Amino acid sequence: MSRQEQRVVDLRSDTVTRPTQRMRAAMAAAEVGDDVYGEDPTVRALEDRVAGLLGQEAGLFLPTATMANQVAIQFLVPHGSELLCADDAHVVSYEGGAAAVHGGITTRTWHSPDGFIEPATIAGMIRPGGGFALRTDAIAVEQTANLPGGIIHPLDRLTALHTVARRAGVGLHCDGARLWHAHITTGTALDVYGRLFDTVAVCLSKGLGAPAGAVLAGQHDLIADAKRLRLRAGGAMRQVGILAAAGLYALDHHLQRLADDHDHARSLANALSNAGVVDPGRVHTNIVLLNLTRTRWSGPAFAAAAAKHGILLIAIDHYHVRAVTHRDVTIEQIVHAGGVLQRLLTP
Secondary structure: OOHHHHHOEEOOOHHHOOOOHHHHHHHHOOOOOOHHHOOOHHHHHHHHHHHHHOOOOEEEEEOOHHHHHHHHHHHHOOOOOEEEEEOOOHHHHOOOOHHHHOOOOEEEEEOOOOOOOOHHHHHHHOOEEEOOEEEEEEEEEEOOEOOOOOEOOOHHHHHHHHHHHHHHOOEEEEEEOOHHHHHHHHOOOHHHHHOOOOEEEEEOOOOOOOOOOEEEEEOHHHHHHHHHHHHHOOOOOOOOHHHHHHHHHHHHHOOOOHHHHHHHHHHHHHHHHHHOOOOHHHOOOOEEEEEOOOOOOOHHHHHHHHHHOOEEOEEOOOOEEEEEOOOOOOHHHHHHHHHHHHHHHOO
16 A cells, blocks of 8 residues: 555545455456356355345346346336335435336335334335326335445334335335445344345445445345346346455455444544534444534535545535445544544534
């Protein structure tokens, strides 16, 4: 790492992680085949492993978690039907309007001031359809929830939502880009989470540190149809075991160490708590959300000022800035970043 890189603490996202030399070696040594024909053994190993971890029958490797989410949603929601999700959900806020553009899907959202799902509220939103009325066909939930600050939906609420969906006969999708983090924080087994949903999308290129890739898990017939949707979206790849090997390596070596990222996030939150911009009690995982409404700063202005001091953040909106810890940031860098941000926040 160069001196210039050491001076920069990149907290924009956990997507900025770089593959380690050992991960690169695993990628270089990967056995490969033509995945479109189902002949890549490393891809099959990754798909089977993730499906097993999530308590599902089958898995499908895709280049991105965005594609995994959209393939799942398009499977669960026919053209002209409705998806329910949170108003700040990634599937409607950060995926380029793909549900509408590619899936012909209507979305309707709920708002939760604290970010947590309310199963009774969601139950009341489900439309049965009939005649000319729009029908609700699926519900999507993020675990962890990104924009509310990486919070973890409690298992009892997810279980209640599972019951709501089953009674209404609608599908239930988990955008589990950071489901790994919920597992590490709570100790809840991944399959306990996974079995609550019809489809689960998990990302390999965020906290786990792979250079690319996601896996969609579900029942065998669902995954067979999802494979056709992946092809239609341009996501069918060939000797992609090179990337799948990175995912397998990450599961072996990077999953448990997510606890370090969570500790670093809490350290940063504690350092900034006296400034009144973050509640450390809401820092469940590796995301620290700064609320600047009581400061002199706007979100974009604060992010720009921090960048001048080598601390890279993301402005979520006019009053909120996000910092995300990850495997490429050390505790020494977190302490340094906390000091810089404290000074900026001091009146």
